[in-house]
């Protein structure tokens with residue numbers, strides 16, 4: 497049976513949306529370079545030429561994706577669709593208004609901006625009182641256990657600590673990669689040193705919801721006894737309670 501080729505119009509849509517970036521290169525390796533490649537059929541049905549079933553893949557990943565040998569990595573349809581959709585989002589043309597806004601923000605690009613730039617998958621809300629004990633253990637409230645999972649990332653915020661789950665962290669790095677790379681040399685290095693270098697994965701004691709924070713991070717955020725956990729859409733902040741009060745007073749008097 498002769499199989500129908502992909503209509504030219506559909507091909508053009510895929511090429512424009514992907515800008516010839518491979519969805520696996522992007523999703524697995526954060527690689528946003530243009531790739532020699534082909535349009536692949538996500539459900540492996542070559543006569544299903546719906547736009548939703550199509551994706552631009554580099555030759556290497558196309559082969560791997562279509563291969564059914566036991567050595568293949570068995571890339572799944574589900575992950576491919578997620579990578580493709582994130583890639584399209586990432587590749588959307590930047591309109592001038594957004595560009596102006598970015599230019600204005602350039603000077604103050606920091607970890608808050610980086611987290612603001614990603615989607616609100618969780619829409620976390622609320623604030624919680626917690627404590628840090630003499631063994632540097634902080635208890636995460638039970639309502640947040642589902643969000644934090646087994647391991648979390650912790651890094652410096654701006655006078656507080658940032659905690660997020662691994663998928664949000666990865667998302668933050670992917671979404672901001674280009675932005676960080678385009679920062680002037682000094683700001684880029686500052687960003688790496690301050691926020692990314694101090695980031696590390698922490699195991700969560702899933703029974704108690706406790707995490708153990710490294711002393712230098714405790715010192716940085718000046719955490720002692722009473723702390724506040726503030727939910728900010730997709731991540732958590734841990735504050736020294738006095739600092740948080742002062743911060744609130746400041747924004748109220750603005």
Ligand SMILES: [Zn+2]
Nearest residue numbers: 518521554557
């Ligand atoms: Zn690829």
